Amino acid sequence: MIKTSKEAYETQFKNKKILFDQHFSSIAPIEFFKSNYDSFRYRAEFSLSKFDNAYSYTMTLNGKKERIDFFPIASKRIQELMPPLLSYINDNPIISDKLFQIEFQSSRNNEAMVSLIYHKELNENWFRSVSKVATDLDVSIIGRSKNQQIIIGNNFITENYKYQDREFSIRLYEQCFSQTNPDICDDMLDWVTRYSPKIKEDIMELHCGLGTFTIPLSNLFTKVLATENSRPSIKALKENIELNCRNNIFFARLSGKETIEAYKKIRPYRRLSSINLDKFNIDTIFLDPPRDGLDQFTRENIIDMENIIYVSCGFESFKRDLQDLQKTHEITNLAMFDQFPYTDHIESGAILKRKAPG
Secondary structure (H helix, E strand, O other), rough: OOOOOOHHHHHHHHHHHHHHHHHHHHOEEEEEOOOOOOOOOOOEEEEEEEOOOOEEOOOOOOOEEEOOOOOOEEEEHHHHHHHHHHHHHOOOOHHHOOEEEEEEEEOOOOOOEEEEOOOOOOHHHHHHHHHHHHHHHHHEEEEEEEEEEEEEEOOOEEEEEEEEEEEEEEEEEEEOOOOHHHHHHHHHHHHHHHHOOOOOOEOOOOOOOOOOOOOHHHOOOOOOOEEEEEEHHHHHHHHHHOOOOOOOOOEEEOOOHHHHHHHOOOOOHHHOOOOOOHHHEEEEEOOOOOOOOOOOOHHHHHHOOOOEEEEOOOOOHHHHHHHHHHEEEEEEEEEEEEEOOOOOOEEEEEEEEEOOOO
16 A cells, blocks of 8 residues: 655655765756655556455555555546446446456546456447446546457547646547656656757657657757657657647657668668658757667767757666767756656656767
């Protein structure tokens, strides 16, 4: 069971800050961004297990399933949904049969969707039963099993993000990665846009996801070349570009390595055939890679970029990558974002500028 308190949060944040300072305080100015100490997580996933002949939410801790009766780090909307949904599950065998995982996602405007994941085919009886739950709880529900997806309501929620004096809406689709802590995401967007180069050139964004950073970057740069290797995320990105009426974002389904290979004319890709790369004047790259960080090819082939904006969810890979990039670039600004309180996880940001030759 996760317990929260302001005092416990302050202690763990202080420890993270000390760790970050130890590695970076002598290199560049650092900004530290605190989270709320409770109700900060707008996505949550649980298994389902029986205790005393009744189903309960569970999470695995040290290889053992722990019963979850209360989850105070989740958003208020998720906390409100958890008890009544569990009651419907326990009261209706059609809903509970072979249900093994439940995923919640909410937004700050109180939209919510729930994914129910099964080891069985979902039939008309299931649809009728779950449709009543969706209506009663005012929530979208997605049922998933092998080769099957049934959507009751929407398969997305809408979040409004803020940075500097701007605000924009984005659809967070089921099965697409999105930021779990939207208040900290606002801080990340604000920090990135404050320290982005004040130039009107083009930018390349690798691992763009469904467009959380892409939309703000399109307001700062003349054109954005955004790539992502996930099919669902690229589909979501297209929807979010249209939602925000942006006409200077060009996107394709490519990995980071493939994007650089195409831009440097090392190798052509048919998935980029509709985009004329010769019309881009890119001197800034935005990176938000998976936890493993940048692969060696990417590190070696971005050293000629004038500006690098790097957001990282893996502290060890962040340190490794910056050590390499500092051979050619100076770190001008750093940030630590406490995206996941009560864990050892550290989200980091760095702004780098190419050193003058000689």
